Amino acid sequence: MKKKPIRHRKSNASKKAGLPPGSITYIGKERSEAAILEMISYNPQELSKVKYDTCAELHKYMQPNSVNWINVDGIHNYQLINEFHDIFKLDNLLLEDVSNTNQRPKVEEYENYLFLSLKMLRYDEVEKTIDSEQISLVLSKDYVISFQEKTGDVFGHIRERIEAPKGQIRSKKNDYLFYSLIDSIVDNYFIAIENIGNDLEDLEDEIFNDPSQKSLQKIHAYKNVLLVLRRSIYPLRESVNKLLRDNDKFISPRNIKYFNDVHDHTIQIIDILESYRDVVSGLKDSYLSSLSLKMNQVMQVLTIMATIFIPLTFIAGIYGMNFETIPELKWEYGYYYFWAISIAIGIGLLFYFKKKKWL
Amino acid sequence: MKKKPIRHRKSNASKKAGLPPGSITYIGKERSEAAILEMISYNPQELSKVKYDTCAELHKYMQPNSVNWINVDGIHNYQLINEFHDIFKLDNLLLEDVSNTNQRPKVEEYENYLFLSLKMLRYDEVEKTIDSEQISLVLSKDYVISFQEKTGDVFGHIRERIEAPKGQIRSKKNDYLFYSLIDSIVDNYFIAIENIGNDLEDLEDEIFNDPSQKSLQKIHAYKNVLLVLRRSIYPLRESVNKLLRDNDKFISPRNIKYFNDVHDHTIQIIDILESYRDVVSGLKDSYLSSLSLKMNQVMQVLTIMATIFIPLTFIAGIYGMNFETIPELKWEYGYYYFWAISIAIGIGLLFYFKKKKWL
Amino acid sequence: MKKKPIRHRKSNASKKAGLPPGSITYIGKERSEAAILEMISYNPQELSKVKYDTCAELHKYMQPNSVNWINVDGIHNYQLINEFHDIFKLDNLLLEDVSNTNQRPKVEEYENYLFLSLKMLRYDEVEKTIDSEQISLVLSKDYVISFQEKTGDVFGHIRERIEAPKGQIRSKKNDYLFYSLIDSIVDNYFIAIENIGNDLEDLEDEIFNDPSQKSLQKIHAYKNVLLVLRRSIYPLRESVNKLLRDNDKFISPRNIKYFNDVHDHTIQIIDILESYRDVVSGLKDSYLSSLSLKMNQVMQVLTIMATIFIPLTFIAGIYGMNFETIPELKWEYGYYYFWAISIAIGIGLLFYFKKKKWL
Amino acid sequence: MKKKPIRHRKSNASKKAGLPPGSITYIGKERSEAAILEMISYNPQELSKVKYDTCAELHKYMQPNSVNWINVDGIHNYQLINEFHDIFKLDNLLLEDVSNTNQRPKVEEYENYLFLSLKMLRYDEVEKTIDSEQISLVLSKDYVISFQEKTGDVFGHIRERIEAPKGQIRSKKNDYLFYSLIDSIVDNYFIAIENIGNDLEDLEDEIFNDPSQKSLQKIHAYKNVLLVLRRSIYPLRESVNKLLRDNDKFISPRNIKYFNDVHDHTIQIIDILESYRDVVSGLKDSYLSSLSLKMNQVMQVLTIMATIFIPLTFIAGIYGMNFETIPELKWEYGYYYFWAISIAIGIGLLFYFKKKKWL
């Protein structure tokens, strides 16, 4: 069975067609789990963690002098997302982008907050597919909100660093947390692309040694995986670049260097990505060449066999004829003479092929 | 029979050659239906709908404090189009563009109105073709005019939203209606491209499993469909971008964010489009590789059969010769000795092919 | 015989090497016809037409308050071209460009006139070649000069419109005539490209149904035709764009919109051109795939026939052997048993090929 | 034997590695000829020509009110080049570039002179190779120096024009001579590219009619020749463009138009070059297609012959069997019946192939 490497946007974009702008419509896979709202508030001295079902409750517990990180697990819950409009005053167009799992990575500055939409990518090594998840981050003076499409994330390290009482992150502000979340996602791109790199080397071996229908499908699959990565990382680089250019409102100048670092990372990923695309396209050519080479070898075997035995069979056919007067048939050494001729022809042709380097 | 995926501009551009500028000439398919003029006027309180045959009549019923949306169905009617010059004072060059169904999407600012020409695309899932229709929009302080080439459109949702007494659209002005029309058309591009995406996956399966002449024609057809999409969406993005840059006259600053949203959508469509183009070009390579692979398999079968049986047939030929002195023929177990040799050669060659991985 | 689709610059560029700048050297095909000088002078009231052999005579008849359109047919006449330097004070470098039929389209502003060099293209539908002709236009306050390489042009419509007493063109100035000439040439590009489009569709059918050596040559020819178009239209777009940017001296602001229109047309031609280039390159791939597919079919027929009959012939060979002791030969139903085995093998192999989808 | 179309930079770049900057090291082919120093001094009235072995001697004869053109033939002479530093005060980095035959074309403005490095290209029509020579030009208020790598140049026309007492060049200054030298070199590019164009047409014929291993090598060779041209002409265009932008110091405004002309020529060469690159890449595809087509024809012949005769041979084999009971063998007209069947099968298959368009 063919494994689909990636469903090309097998989304339900059509669900959205015809709706007025600002309509919050979840278009990803159907999900039934309850959404989870979690808030970590911290400053150098204190740390608190709360979990609630509604924004309203959560909002009460926000700490004025702390970094408030609100993590939302499950953007499929229409009502919950809507609450952010009511309670956090987030713009409806922004929330539409949050729940639109096809959203292209982008950054947008609103009056009171900064919005960044990006993709969390995980490479499934068994299925050789990219598992893509929509992440939206909102940075304001008072809080950082992260909206996640699916349960499970790559923020474990950050939570640990926050919980460590003397972690550098504890003494930093919202913008640093915002950076840390982005950095953590981008770091995961490196892992994904490193795995793809290893897989590509194995595929290269396979193609040179034993090219098959399956190799072809794999090439196709990797090509698509790299296309998906590409569609995630290029707009992300643009977004980070835009952050760097117009950053004075929500990001303190001292922390610009961190975002610069993320920007460097995105460029590096793009570099690697582009060379992998070159590699994949080279593999496709190699595959075709490998097939051609194999065909050449097959044809040479056939041609050698046929060319040697077809004339010999003809000669044997001659002396199998029933003409009444075939003088050779009556010779005493006729049969041996036949063998002599046959072997001479055979050896002659073998030398000919040797000279032609077919052997 | 081959289905033509798309007539590459099989238009009658030559009809226009040599005419002075501003000549209103319909160059699309011949149409005989009467053109339809319809006007919806609305404000938060009121809503009226009228249908007339001439501009003159319609013009009388325009509501000064309402949004007047005039929809023209049928740009092939030369006289009707001409009336817009006389009554609405639209420039002749503009009306030439309206009736030129080959017009490239563009935006142009005139003194009293803004002109946007774009394409409405529908993907015909059965014929696998793009059905392209020329739409021209004119936005002035007093009205929005939409010129359509064919009957039937994608504005049904907008009409419903206007008719709903408390719809957001009712409280908004001309520019919002103008935006809604564009948005509606762009949303339809998503549906078209989503369908193409699904078709491409099916085609991928077909090519890997059973590549045929038909698959090749399909690849060619999709390539052309994407070319048509491309020629529609790139200039549209430029046009929307131009709207965003120089917008102060006809679009209120509060509504800029909506046009921004449309711009984002066009970029997203271009992103997907470009990856589909990559996918299609990959499919072409896969098709060729699939053919090569199949050929290899065919040749291997031939070579194995021929290589095994050609020497055996030669041996059989030998003992069919009529030499008087073939000693083997007189041996008691000559026949069995023949079989022994034949089977040994056959098995030997099978092992050889096994080792070469041809089996 | 192979038809040469286009002579790639089979010019005599070497004639020019080593000459000092400003040397007026005609490098096109040798021509012996006399050059023709024609002047049409018109204003809303009057119209006159004169034909002379020398500039000197012509110059006397120029009307001060009219548009004077001087059309020169035959740039191969060195002396005539030189007269323009003496009498109209045209720069020698300009006249060098006029007589250089390899001149790349360009626009240049001199102190007293504007110079535009472009290509008139006609698509020869029988020979499938582009017939390219060098046209140079000079616009000054007092006259418009058009230099043509060959007899016959695409300005017939313009002459008719000038001769019509109430034509719009009669009430306009030099710059409008200048525009009309350019527009007329660009409109002809549309016709050329439309014809190519139709031919490409026919070629597509041919390639899918019966690919031959001739199809390959046609693909190659169209590729070259599009290359020639490309080398004419891209610099023309640049030139028109330059006209639009720096136009205040010779073109009145009221007429800018016409040049804008020409600019739009050049962009549209480029759009179509580029998609045709894509189509042609797709055809080349399709051609190769078509060949591969056909080869596959040929090989399958061969393989099926050979695979079925080679073993059967071997069996027939066995029973043609002259061993004294072949038990089967003595069986009563030996011959029928032979047929039974042969037919069983044949049917078995047919089923095998059926299963492999080779039949 | 394969002719190497071009030695890809088979230079001795490694000789230079590790040397301090400004080290004058000749890295071209070893040459033993003495270098030649020649100076032509001219003004409208006077003309003198001197030849010396050292700069010191030459320097004395420079005419203050004349154009002094110093031509150096042989940059392999380290001492001579070094003298230019001592006597003409040329910068060591400049002289390093002069003697570095791998120098990329570039222009550099020093305080007292302008330096332009470019390539003189000659197309060897017999060997189908580009003969590339490093030329460096230095323009100061007092002199023009041209450094040549090899004996023989393309400046013959210029020398003739200088020697003609009333030549335009005699009345012009240093900058015009500087322009003339550049123009002369660029004109030679046209000749080279025109020859390549003619060769490409012949190659096209060859590929369509009789594609061989040699054609493939030619394609490869032309591709490399065009690559070399490309690496020479692109930086030259940049350099001339830079001259045009920042020209006030050494080039008089009146002569700018000449440099503009050279710039136009470089663009035109690039245009032709790029279409030739397209043509060459098209030839490669055509070559492959031609091979495929030929293979198809070969396979069809084989398949037709084999498909017709293999079953017939089987039938003949049947009646060559020695079964005691083959009824047909005893029929009176058995032999004619065999022929009837054979001919029927043969003709039937011929019709089948006819229908399949293989004949």
Next chain:
Amino acid sequence: MKKKPIRHRKSNASKKAGLPPGSITYIGKERSEAAILEMISYNPQELSKVKYDTCAELHKYMQPNSVNWINVDGIHNYQLINEFHDIFKLDNLLLEDVSNTNQRPKVEEYENYLFLSLKMLRYDEVEKTIDSEQISLVLSKDYVISFQEKTGDVFGHIRERIEAPKGQIRSKKNDYLFYSLIDSIVDNYFIAIENIGNDLEDLEDEIFNDPSQKSLQKIHAYKNVLLVLRRSIYPLRESVNKLLRDNDKFISPRNIKYFNDVHDHTIQIIDILESYRDVVSGLKDSYLSSLSLKMNQVMQVLTIMATIFIPLTFIAGIYGMNFETIPELKWEYGYYYFWAISIAIGIGLLFYFKKKKWL
């Protein structure tokens, strides 16, 4: 066994994921050698060389009026690298880049020093691989630090020039040393690329004469080698360009020309690199064409042999039949008549193939 031409980033990027920014983590190959710290201090009069194990010791011996070049061999020593933060006050983000062997070449200006990260490349001629090493340079008013990943470098020439008492370098400052280090690395790129060029020519010969599986792997390997070079040299050019633009703080204006020279070299390397990429991609096509051509020849041999002998064998088969009434068998010259027919058919077919140019 296949030699891996290059390990595509087989690094341990994942080691870094989740760590806070500024974490100094060596991700290259495990190394156990002790790191080496060496300092050369020189001015026109004096020269001293010291080797220490810790920064602290070294720091004491820095000469205030000398150029202090500190060379660190071994960035895998975490503690040593950390000392540079403590003693030389280098930023932690900078040191993170120093120890990250995957760092993309970049330049960064800090308040007190300039940081440049680049790659030292060596082409291993036996293994046909690029050996890439991470080099980081820090330029401050007081010192130049070079961090190397591996033992052994390309700075031998520089050390010699420093040790020569009258070397130009001795009279220059820090910035000149900084330039010399960069120049030395870039010069080595020339050697690498020159070697690749020579190898490519050999490969070209191989492909035209005897294309094999190994040639294909070599093409693939060179393609990857060029990709690696590309990923090193493009960002390096950008970095040097950035140095040239914003250079006033650490580089004296007098020395800008040297950096300009390095910039020219990087552009030249890129030029050569890009043409080699073209050459390699041409080789791939040539390889495929070579295979096709060889296949054609193989098939022609097969077809000629089969086409000649298959009908002859059929005829021989006819007269081997046992029909009782085959009249020819009884003719006196039947056998000779058979030979006459056979030879006539054979010669006829040979002429046919001759005419088809298959022989």
